């Protein structure tokens with residue numbers, strides 16, 4: 001059922017959500033069948049004008065029956081939903097001073113996701129790496145408008161609201177790549193605000209983490225060096241951070257390990273040198289309204305920038 005991620009859970013939480021959904025679907029499906037069936041019977045039985053149904057006013061017994069039955073159904077659905085919410089609610093935890101209250105801090109931006117790995121300097125974008133089998137607390141917030149963080153196969157949906165912190169649990173049982181989406185309309189490019197969660201075996205995760213902590217060495221190639229100067233002389237570096245090169249990490253995606261990411265522009269295009277070049281040449285062609293301006297880069301500048309950015313592994 002890979003086309004329906006909700007039916008293909010990969011964590012205990014997502015499984016519980018799927019089970020609840022199926023249970024409510026059966027209950028409402030049963031009610032629908034009874035109501036639709038009775039309507040069909042009535043239409044069939046009283047199709048001619050000659051037979052009129054018995055008119056029956058003021059039967060307390062029947063009234064009580066059709067009030068009590070729906071109340072029981074609604075209370076039952078409310079109870080099983082509340083039980084699930086309470087079981088999987090990730091409330092902020094008391095934590096020692098200086099220590100983070102979450103393992104991951106995810107911030108929604110128009111139209112990309114910033115990912116901070118708590119307790120480290122690692123900041124990334126649109127890609128969340130996690131070890132399998134570990135329940136991670138994720139703190140969600142937003143830099144601009146309300147977004148909604150949703151990885152259907154792993155966790156519940158949760159809003160990312162400016163000026164507020166929400167928490168959820170994120171866990172994956174199996175190694176794999178799980179698609180995440182923004183699930184709340186947040187502007188013109190809302191549909192192009194995707195991300196992935198990559199779950200590694202714990203030892204592979206440690207290796208990935210060690211790789212992210214290293215600063216990519218300065219390029220040696222002349223073209224890439226020219227690209228780095230372009231990056232610094234134009235205003236790229238005032239929005240994008242690259243470890244060891246430029247610092248502001250809160251405006252636009254951090255590019256320190258750009259070349260090792262799977263996609264560009266929040267899941268819009270696969271990360272290849274050709275696509276990177278097309279993206280830099282005219283961002284609005286892929287994401288109209290995108291905050292990265294078209295710098296009218298020359299062909300030579302494009303080649304140099306791509307050569308440089310491709311060194312950021």
Ligand code: CUA
Nearest residue numbers: 147182186190
């Ligand atoms: Cu962010 Cu929709």
